Amino acid sequence: MSNLKIRLTVMNFLEFFVWGAWLISLGGYMIVTLKFSGSEVGSIYATMGVASLFMPPVMGIIADRWMNAERVLGICHIIGAILLLFAAQVKDYPTMYLVMLLNSMFYMPTIALNNSVSYAVLHSQQIDVVKFFPGIRVWGTVGFVAAMWVIDLGKWTLSPVQLYVSAAAGLVLGFYAFTLPACPPSKVRGAGSFSARLGLDAFVLFKRSRMAVFFIFAMFLGAALQITNTFGEAFLHDFASSYPDSFAVKHPSILMSVSQISETLFILTIPFFLKRFGIKQVMLMSMVAWVLRFGLFAFGNPGEGFVLLVMSMIIYGMAFDFFNISGSLFVRQEAHGSILSSAQGLFMLMTNGIGAFVGGTISGWVVDYFTTGGARDWQNIWLSFAGYALILALVFPFVFRYKEKETLASTI
Incomplete structure (x- = not known):
């Protein structure tokens, strides 16, 4: 073995x-x-x-x-x-x-x-x-x-x-x-149909208002994830003229990798937070963490603001895990019977499919809007993204109407 x-x-x-x-x-x-x-x-x-x-x-x-x-x-x-x-x-x-x-x-x-x-x-x-x-x-x-x-x-x-x-x-x-x-290949022909794998069978979940709201916000947060994947290192490279000898400029990938290291650590905290606060509060924490992720980037730099960059990397773990992992558990709880797999497929479709496409496209427009003569105004770029995440955090508690159930804790 x-x-x-x-x-x-x-x-x-x-x-x-x-x-x-x-x-x-x-x-x-x-x-x-x-x-x-x-x-x-x-x-x-x-x-x-x-x-x-x-x-x-x-x-x-x-x-x-x-x-x-x-x-x-x-x-x-x-x-x-x-x-x-x-x-x-x-x-x-x-x-x-x-x-x-x-x-x-x-x-x-x-x-x-x-x-x-x-x-x-x-x-x-x-x-x-x-x-x-x-x-x-x-x-x-x-x-x-x-x-x-x-x-x-x-x-x-x-x-x-x-x-x-x-x-x-x-x-x-x-x-x-x-x-x-x-x-x-499986000999069972009836299982794993094309519509089920696309998550189409799970679209019945949209008939429940809380699930419709959840999947819409899954798409919005999938877009937020794509933003940092796309422009995180480009942002650090633009400090080359003002901080040429800094760690962030010389080793941008190592600094960015702190985000992935943080992700592995925050995964371990999910059971505690879900049982203590419930899925709605945990997902809200994720949105607030995205505000901090972008906001800390806006005011951080490789010099005196280096600690803000590091804090942004660390907070990424909460921003990513508290929605993606907790969200997957929530979908598992809410979907029953034959649509369990297709419901997870729908969750991935909204985050890694539509969300990634929207995030990659719109974030590119934002960067171009704040670019003049080849110089990018990163502070306003990141503040725009932070404002986007803040709007999600302010709206979510009012439109996502959900009362915690014991069953969620039992799925952890």
Whole structure:
């Protein structure tokens, strides 16, 4: 069993290493090195949202019905790696947009496939998935952080080398996936329909007003997440002229990685906060944390305001986990019977699909609005985003009418 856990740990590590090598730093590379506009960078990041609308269910159906899941995972990573190798040589916006859209179409499904393969392999060996998978999955976050550190310490945050590193890891994982235990298609044809995987079966939840409100806010907060992924490092790079020797400018990816480290720690606090305050208050805390995330960026700098930058990184863990993880538990509680899986699919559709697309697109417009002669007014940019999150926090308690139930605590 230990050998099997090690093999799945390697798979999870590489899965998110591939993403971490460019997700946070690519925005800075495109703005500073390629001189793309904010809206162009935002639209390229929004391709992940576009791809998440339809490709994960399509690949899921292929893995469920026609081809071993580990092979689908491997093929997706190999194709994605080839596309990243091409992207590393691209200098113009239209071509970069197309290549990154195609890459997103093959990478985004692998997140779900990675979980599916892990579950199937553990289950086939009669290993307790609930007990052992979290300890395996946490190495995915470690891989993401490790990739950020490699790119930073290699001084590649403003270089296409980050795409080569990601592509190399993708090729390794692509071929490695073919060595994993077989995860054959299910023989049950009626399960996992296309509509269920898209989350369409769960749209019945919109008939309940509190769930409709919840999913709408899930979309808005999904947009907030995309903002920091897109422009966090670009913001730090713009201090190069005023703080050239600062840690934040020399090692932006390492500083940004504190956000992911914080995320892993805040996950551990969710059971306490849910039982003590309830889902409504926890989700409200997440929105207030987003206000602080953006507000601290607005007034922070690599000099005397460095502590504000660090605080912003730390608060990110609460902003992300207290809605995404707690929200998933809430959906699990509210959806019953045959729509449990499709309800989770709908939650992901609203956050990683529509929310990511909206966040990437609108944040690009905001950055362009506050850009004059190539100089970006980051304070007003971040204050605009903080104002956006503040509006959500002020409106949410009044429109989300929900009384806590004991059942939520029992799901933790």
